[in-house]
Amino acid sequence: MAAGGRRFVPMQVxxxxxxxxxxGGIMLTLALMALGVLLSGMQVDPVAQGGTGYLDFVLFFNAVLFLSPLAGVLVFLGVRVRRGEHWAWLASLVFWAFAGTMTPLLAWVLEAPVSLRYVPVVxxxxxxxxxxxxxxxxxxxDLADD
Incomplete structure (x- = not known):
């Protein structure tokens, strides 16, 4: 324990x-923006203008399936990892492994811009x-507190 009864948190954590x-904040912002676009009525229809359905899918995924709960879980895991809880550390590793593999695969299938394939992986x-x-x-x- 450090001075004041607080546990030392390493810089990496x-x-x-x-x-x-x-x-988590970026995901929540995107979800709220997509929800606002869907609630205001689509003024731009990429498919009707000869584009792809990528924008429609992203808006649906962000707003209808709500990335905001996932963003909340991510912030919650961050707080728990900062406290040093082992289960949160393991769950975070699983989350980032999932995000690092599924996001570029989804971007490849949807023919998304190349940056959307590499930024999540990095x-x-x-x-x-x-x-x-x-x-x-x-x-x-995971130390037993004796």
């Missing part, structure tokens, strides 16, 4: 939790790399 909150790899450092593993170790 602090950076990862900041990333959790940033990605973010997920950075988060997993930070969570797998010895300091983060020690901070989130």
């Amino acid at each position: 602090r950076v990862a939790v900041t990333g959790f909150h940033a990605v 973010c997920a790899a950075a988060m997993v790399g930070l969570l797998l450092t010895p300091q983060a593993r020690t901070h989130c170790a």
Whole structure:
């Protein structure tokens, strides 16, 4: 324990939790924007204008399936990882592995822009790399409190 009764949180965990909150905030913002577009009525129809249905899918996925609960879970996991809870650390590794594999596959199937294939992979790899450092593993170790 550090002074004041607070547990020391390694820098790697602090950076990862900041990333959790940033990605969660971006996901929530996108979900709210998509919901606003869907509620206001689509003024642009890419399919009717010779484009792809990618924008329609993204709006549906963000607004109808609501990425906001997923963003909330991500922020919740970040808070729990900062506290050093082992189950949250494991769940975070699973989440980032899922995001790092499924997002580029989905972007490839939907013929999305190339940046949407690489940015999630880089973010997920950075988060997993930070969570797998010895300091983060020690901070989130499943130790019995005697």
